[in-house]
Amino acid sequence: MRKIIASAVIAAFGFAGIAPAVAADAATVVLTGGSKAVVNSLPDSLVATTNSAGTVQYKAENVVIKGCETVLTTTVAPFKATCAWLPTVAGKVNLTATFTPTDTTVAAVTSAVVVGIVGAPSQGVVSPISIYADTVLASGSTGVLAPRFSACAVQSEYLLGQKIVFRVYANNADLGGAVMDNTNTAKAYIEIAGVKDPIQLAYGNHTGISFWTGVLTTGTAAGQYSTLGVINYKVTMVSKDITTAKVLATKRVATTVDGKLVWKWESYYKTKKLTWPIVGATGTLVPNWTATSLLTLYAPPVAK
Secondary structure: OHHHHHHHHHHHHOHHHOOOOOOOOOOOEEEEOOOOOEOOOEOEEEEEEEOOOEEEEEEEOOEEOOOOOOEEOOOOOOEEEEEEEOOOOOEEEEEEEEEEEOOOOOOOEEOOOEEEEEEOOOOOEOOOEEEEEEEEEOOOOOHHHOOOOOOOOEOOEEEOOOEEEEEEEEEEHHHOOEEOOOOOEEEEEEEEOOOOOOEEOEEEEEOOEEEEEEEEEEOOOOOOEOOOEEOOEEEEEEEOOEEEEEEEEEEEEEEEEOOEEEEEEEEEEEEEEEEEEEOOOEEEEOOOOOHHHOOEEEOOOOOO
16 A cells, blocks of 8 residues: 555656646736837837736837837836837837747737827927917807807807817927917918818907907808808918028128227127028928817707
């Protein structure tokens, strides 16, 4: 009986008393992040959490993210690896993380797809003009056309029959970030889907604040905008050609020091005409608000 028991013990522990190998747990990886990045300017942290130590490779739309080809996890739990992701294109993007454990007997595993939403600036296409626009209700509406809030309140919802005032603000990096105004702007207009002619913008003083404005008159009369739903529009601003530039120069200036006439050199800026003018830049803005914030036209309420 003792011999049988001893044989059973040896079989259980293997040869020479060595215990059989125990299979390691399968690798796991969970990816988070991807919705705080701003295209070309603000990175977001992609964090992979694993169940053991190893390396993680990150991909966006199945393309390896530069700088995140092989990111080490921490060596103790919780095991994490972080990738600083700076996207170059705005919009939705599919993100994944592939985890390769340090234990070579365990197979690599890829996370579930995480859909990141890359933010885009609301100032339009900077080329080098940056544009921002909002809309307000024209003053004077009464009755069923009375504003839902108050005149000049920034809003995106309007009733058929109201006048929508576009307010546009722009700066030009070519001019050192100067405000786009009527002295340096060649063209400024808004194109609205369904409207034949662009709305020309005018620059002016509005209770102490200056910006560009254009009016869209809605209603059922001839020539008025009447399509209910989202109003799709595009703002375009074109800078005047740059024909002169201020350049640094020097000149001799006479001055009196201790009763004696002394000549000295002084620096100053002079305006010089350019042999080849710099063509004015063009900037555009197509609103990229969320669906609930897009400019929308509704039918007026019906009295019961």
